[in-house]
Amino acid sequence: MRILILPLLIPFLTAILLALCNGWRRTEKVVSLLSCLGLTGFVFWLLFYVDNHGIQSTVIGGWTAPYGIALVADRLTAIMLCLSMGVGTLVLFYTFFTVTETQQKYFFYPFFQIILLGVNWSFITGDLFNLFVGYEVMLIGSYGMMMVGASRAQVRQTMKYIAINAIGSTFFVAGIGLLYATVGTLNMADLSQRTALITGDRAALVTAVSMMLMVVFAMKSAAFPVFFWLPDSYPIVPAGVIGFFAGLLTKVGVYSLLRVFLVVFRQDGHQFATHTLLVLSGFTMVLGVMGAMCQWEIRKILSWHIISQVGYMVMGVGLASSSNPVVSRLAIAGTIFYIVHHIVVKSSLFLIGGIAEQVVGTQELKKMGGLLDLSPVSAGMFLIAAFSLAGMPPFSGFLSKFVLIRAAVEGHNWVILAAALVTSFLTLYSMSKIWAYSFWGHKVRETPAHGYRWLMAPTAVLVLFTVGMGLFGQPFLRLAGDAADEILNPTAYINSVMQPVGETVSATGHARLIDAKPQALMVTQVLVSATGEAPR
Numbered sequence: 001m002r003i004l005i006l007p008l009l010i011p012f013l014t015a016i017l018l019a020l021c022n023g024w025r026r027t028e029k030v031v032s033l034l035s036c037l038g039l040t041g042f043v044f045w046l047l048f049y050v051d052n053h054g055i056q057s058t059v060i061g062g063w064t065a066p067y068g069i070a071l072v073a074d075r076l077t078a079i080m081l082c083l084s085m086g087v088g089t090l091v092l093f094y095t096f097f098t099v100t101e102t103q104q105k106y107f108f109y110p111f112f113q114i115i116l117l118g119v120n121w122s123f124i125t126g127d128l129f130n131l132f133v134g135y136e137v138m139l140i141g142s143y144g145m146m147m148v149g150a151s152r153a154q155v156r157q158t159m160k161y162i163a164i165n166a167i168g169s170t171f172f173v174a175g176i177g178l179l180y181a182t183v184g185t186l187n188m189a190d191l192s193q194r195t196a197l198i199t200g201d202r203a204a205l206v207t208a209v210s211m212m213l214m215v216v217f218a219m220k221s222a223a224f225p226v227f228f229w230l231p232d233s234y235p236i237v238p239a240g241v242i243g244f245f246a247g248l249l250t251k252v253g254v255y256s257l258l259r260v261f262l263v264v265f266r267q268d269g270h271q272f273a274t275h276t277l278l279v280l281s282g283f284t285m286v287l288g289v290m291g292a293m294c295q296w297e298i299r300k301i302l303s304w305h306i307i308s309q310v311g312y313m314v315m316g317v318g319l320a321s322s323s324n325p326v327v328s329r330l331a332i333a334g335t336i337f338y339i340v341h342h343i344v345v346k347s348s349l350f351l352i353g354g355i356a357e358q359v360v361g362t363q364e365l366k367k368m369g370g371l372l373d374l375s376p377v378s379a380g381m382f383l384i385a386a387f388s389l390a391g392m393p394p395f396s397g398f399l400s401k402f403v404l405i406r407a408a409v410e411g412h413n414w415v416i417l418a419a420a421l422v423t424s425f426l427t428l429y430s431m432s433k434i435w436a437y438s439f440w441g442h443k444v445r446e447t448p449a450h451g452y453r454w455l456m457a458p459t460a461v462l463v464l465f466t467v468g469m470g471l472f473g474q475p476f477l478r479l480a481g482d483a484a485d486e487i488l489n490p491t492a493y494i495n496s497v498m499q500p501v502g503e504t505v506s507a508t509g510h511a512r513l514i515d516a517k518p519q520a521l522m523v524t525q526v527l528v529s530a531t532g533e534a535p536r
Contacts, residue, residue: 004072005058015114097452189498198268262317277318287308369438375452
């Protein structure tokens, strides 16, 4: 399925075209929007196609797997691509009314497309080296996005952001280098087969490498103890774009943890890494929400909440290592559902924060007030999104937390269960502080500032989505459960990438058939060795 290149090719070509159109402000906006709308339609079609026809893959570069560049779309990948493009398109429309001419002059929209390219690349790649490339492309776009306007605060925080991510990139390169030296491949499907057969000292070395990669992905996710860069970095991003940063960028790290630690690393002793994640998730939840309680600015409160909510997702990855298959399936399905919920709700909250700033001119709680009277629609949207974030029924946050909490109960993980419940109550408290100071209280203006009404349309779409996920959750839970099954039993993923039966492109550019039997037999032997039973 060679059209899997489109989520990479379209943002890449759009970024080049937008750079050439720099200075033509309306043209840039039209081209950006048309590109995002078209790609959004494609990835939603891809999700329905994968859901009905199974995992799709292609290998480019003139080589067969595992040597070529593999692009793979299973249900999890398709879900993440839909989130990337759906939220990205809504945020793009939002920025049409918030980005200044100066920011647009310094290649705002080309950088936006570069971020989309990096995020999509990270989701659809089938090997660890190209996951690293996707990270770097995404980071290049985010560096540029954080610097548009170039205030002193932006320069200071961007330099810190660059330094932290440079350290992470170094660990990433070192980790995949050691993994290649130990196992002999970086293709995820091939790694899944080979690591399942590794024992003894080599298995211990692969586990050590997995811990190194855990640091990288935890840093990108803003999980404990490497979350300190996020609370000061995100608030300096231009209005509107912070919704995309907050929603998507940290979830690339969570996606990597989910994909790599549950599909790639299957060697003896790999449970140690996932158990470590379970411990870290508890600290991430509690410390994140405590940091939010201490803040007095909307963006900083919401930024700290990103950290605490990431803890729930990491908790799901940790619980997935349980020997009980019911717990594992619940944990993975709950994590996927929670990722969807959090991207939608957190993005909407930051967009509502931008509307509040447009109306009253500030995001400092003690200088705000009266938003309930000045903008009752934004007040209603905030109330829904805040309740959803705290896990109140009937919104998506309740369902996602319910599934994860049920997994913790089934697995008898009482400490992490207590941390999750306490974090939910403290989240509700900190969100009520925003409501009390921003929406109630004395009006800072008698009439609201003009020009903010167009910002409500994309925000309302996200808020309505979280309501729909809560009221009509069964299709979303079914899709998350099917995606969890693909992760727990990677046979279909391995077969699709390694192409036991099918057509590929040789180095000379001519199509040829691959002999299925030796590879299929190897897959069967690996699964019997790893699980004790033949694949279904």
